[in-house]
Amino acid sequence: MTTTAQDQNQRIRSVLVPADQRPAPAGAISASLTYGWRALLKIKHIPEQLFDVTVFPIMMTVMFTYIFGGAIAGSVDGYVQFLIPGIFVQTMIMITMYTGPTLNRDISKGVFDRFRSLPTWRPAQLVGALLGDQIRYILAGTIILGVGFVMGFRPEGGLTGVITAFLLLLVFSFSLSWVWTVISLLVRTEQAAMGISMFIMMPLTFASNIFVDPETMPSWLQGAVEVNPVSVVVTAIRELMAGVGQFSSVTLVLVYCAVLIGVFGPLSMYFYNRKS
Amino acid sequence: MSVPAIETRGLVKRFGSTAAVDGIDLDIAQGGIYGVLGPNGAGKTTAIRMLATLLRPDAGEARVLGHDVFTEPKTIREKIALTGQFASLDEDLTGIENLMLLGRLLGYSSRQAKSRGMTLLEAFGLTEAANRQVKKYSGGMRRRLDIAGSLIVSPQLMFLDEPTTGIDPRSRNQVWDIIRTLVAGGTTILLTTQHLEEADQLADRIAVIDTGKAIAEGTPGQLKAQVGTGALKVRVADPARREEAAEILGRTLMTEVLRESDPSALTVRLEDESRAASALLALQDSALAVETFALGQPSLDEVFLALTGHKTAHEATDGETADAQEEAA
Numbered sequence: 001m002t003t004t005a006q007d008q009n010q011r012i013r014s015v016l017v018p019a020d021q022r023p024a025p026a027g028a029i030s031a032s033l034t035y036g037w038r039a040l041l042k043i044k045h046i047p048e049q050l051f052d053v054t055v056f057p058i059m060m061t062v063m064f065t066y067i068f069g070g071a072i073a074g075s076v077d078g079y080v081q082f083l084i085p086g087i088f089v090q091t092m093i094m095i096t097m098y099t100g101p102t103l104n105r106d107i108s109k110g111v112f113d114r115f116r117s118l119p120t121w122r123p124a125q126l127v128g129a130l131l132g133d134q135i136r137y138i139l140a141g142t143i144i145l146g147v148g149f150v151m152g153f154r155p156e157g158g159l160t161g162v163i164t165a166f167l168l169l170l171v172f173s174f175s176l177s178w179v180w181t182v183i184s185l186l187v188r189t190e191q192a193a194m195g196i197s198m199f200i201m202m203p204l205t206f207a208s209n210i211f212v213d214p215e216t217m218p219s220w221l222q223g224a225v226e227v228n229p230v231s232v233v234v235t236a237i238r239e240l241m242a243g244v245g246q247f248s249s250v251t252l253v254l255v256y257c258a259v260l261i262g263v264f265g266p267l268s269m270y271f272y273n274r275k276s
Numbered sequence: 277m278s279v280p281a282i283e284t285r286g287l288v289k290r291f292g293s294t295a296a297v298d299g300i301d302l303d304i305a306q307g308g309i310y311g312v313l314g315p316n317g318a319g320k321t322t323a324i325r326m327l328a329t330l331l332r333p334d335a336g337e338a339r340v341l342g343h344d345v346f347t348e349p350k351t352i353r354e355k356i357a358l359t360g361q362f363a364s365l366d367e368d369l370t371g372i373e374n375l376m377l378l379g380r381l382l383g384y385s386s387r388q389a390k391s392r393g394m395t396l397l398e399a400f401g402l403t404e405a406a407n408r409q410v411k412k413y414s415g416g417m418r419r420r421l422d423i424a425g426s427l428i429v430s431p432q433l434m435f436l437d438e439p440t441t442g443i444d445p446r447s448r449n450q451v452w453d454i455i456r457t458l459v460a461g462g463t464t465i466l467l468t469t470q471h472l473e474e475a476d477q478l479a480d481r482i483a484v485i486d487t488g489k490a491i492a493e494g495t496p497g498q499l500k501a502q503v504g505t506g507a508l509k510v511r512v513a514d515p516a517r518r519e520e521a522a523e524i525l526g527r528t529l530m531t532e533v534l535r536e537s538d539p540s541a542l543t544v545r546l547e548d549e550s551r552a553a554s555a556l557l558a559l560q561d562s563a564l565a566v567e568t569f570a571l572g573q574p575s576l577d578e579v580f581l582a583l584t585g586h587k588t589a590h591e592a593t594d595g596e597t598a599d600a601q602e603e604a605a
Contacts, residue, residue, distance in 0.1 A: 008399070008400075008401060008450075008454075009453055009456075009457040012400065012427075012457050013461055015395050015396060015399045015427075016427060016458075017429050017430050018430060022382070022383070022429035023383030024383050025381065025382055026381050026382070031381055034377065034380045034381055038366065038369070038377055042368050042369070045368050045369065046368060109366075109367075110364045111363075111366045111367075113358060113360045113364055114358055114359075114360065114364035114425070116329075116330050117328045117329065117330060117353055117357070119350055120381050274332070
């Protein structure tokens with residue numbers, strides 16, 4: 001053994017913490033926030049992953065407004081007021097889908113074995129990842145509303161209405177993310193997670209009141225559109241932004257959120273704990 | 277310290293129809309290093325994952341530091357640390373960020389976690405790489421950081437899954453030194469390895485695992501007594517005459533001769549190393565030219581041949597399947 005090796009062993013021995021001096025492990029909230037911090041560090045180190053929350057929202061907003069504006073509402077100006085809140089919701093919930101593949105890739109790595117061997121509240125690993133995603137959602141939402149403003153969107157509800165709507169949508173996005181989490185835990189590859197998520201998301205966003213007034217649809221479809229959670233969210237968001245927020249609409253969205261978390265949260269944990 | 281570190285009875289884990297771990301009984305006392313030796317796909321990683329409460333056993337009993345893996349996983353997690361086969365680190369983050377992350381989860385404040393992390397990085401000679409992403413680390417650096425991550429608070433029991441696989445010999449020696457240091461500090465270590473030499477160098481006791489079963493258990497000395505102390509490896513100059521050489525070696529040493537996949541190479545287990553010279557002389561007498569020869573420790577293949585009468589499972593197809601399933605899981 002060389003002298004340096006001995007030195008190193010000496011140093012290692014001197015930095016070991018005796019078992020009775022260890023702190024109590026982080027609690028549920030603190031652990032969730034720590035995993036959220038990890039998600040932020042990942043954004044810092046791989047800023048490319050923000051491409052989907054920056055370029056995609058701009059593309060969606062500009063494309064849909066100019067393509068459908070003239071045909072549906074007669075003019076782009078008139079359509080912007082109706083469409084922006086809808087696009088705001090659609091883009092955000094499409095971005096939540098990335099949660100699934102990202103998590104799928106993440107938990108297949110060795111570091112999750114270590115996380116799972118730590119004495120912390122296990123759901124924190126998932127909650128933290130979803131909390132980190134909130135930053136992505138805030139960025140995407142801000143960009144959509146900014147582009148909308150440039151295109152002539154002037155919500156009657158003012159700043160208060162827009163911020164309340166934004167917060168409500170963040171809560172809904174967080175709740176919806178648990179669905180993608182369950183899917184990502186059930187399938188083997190991230191491509192499969194994306195495929196299934198897309199399959200669920202496409203009908204939900206198009207069979208809704210995002211692009212057109214449901215009154216133009218056949219009556220059997222109207223029924224489906226009305227109970228579609230996406231429509232419920234869009235209605236509440238439109239009202240809030242227009243300054244005519246309804247307590248009942250907001251409550252309904254929160255009920256949907258509670259159901260999503262109540263069902264898919266425990267399911268996520270069930271599959272997560274059994275994932276080998 | 278009377279509680280055993282690990283106690284298992286009939287531990288079983290199946291993946292589909294393959295039993296990755298097929299009824300393993302272990303009794304591991306606290307203190308020292310316990311080595312689990314076996315080829316790829318033998319079930320070492322699966323066994324460790326069950327003991328580290330990452331995987332639920334399908335049958336059997338297991339107690340870690342006196343706590344049941346089924347009913348008290350949380351208590352076990354407070355006392356163990358796991359260093360997985362593929363670095364248990366977040367490759368996108370820097371070295372210090374990895375340690376801070378673990379430190380905060382283990383209950384340190386942000387500032388404490390940072391200073392603890394820097395102290396550990398310094399002790400492991402990684403200070404200069406503190407702000408570099410782990411994906412840019414060499415294999416040896418990763419291993420050291422990985423082990424540092426297990427020492428933020430001292431575990432009573434540390435699992436090291438193939439700690440030296442895929443790193444260069446110099447880093448391997450460093451890791452060995454670190455492991456010995458930790459044991460001197462009072463931690464019990466369970467390590468898996470594919471190399472008899474590693475188990476021999478480090479472990480106080482060894483279990484040999486093959487296709488999910490423990491086929492031998494004992495001190496390295498006991499094990500080697502079963503296997504033979506060493507091995508004579510010979511490469512003949514003319515591959516066509518290998519059979520002839522094998523026959524001469526077998527007759528002179530009165531033991532089995534292993535034909536390596538290299539068409540010129542032969543390996544003979546030696547009960548008594550001093551007889552190697554007479555075997556080489558016998559080859560010379562038959563005018564069999566030997567290109568190289570070496571005396572060494574028996575390889576894992578030879579250990580298996582001695583213990584089971586067959587070669588390691590990774591040469592057979594169902595070994596590959598078990599392997600693939602273990603990786604998929």
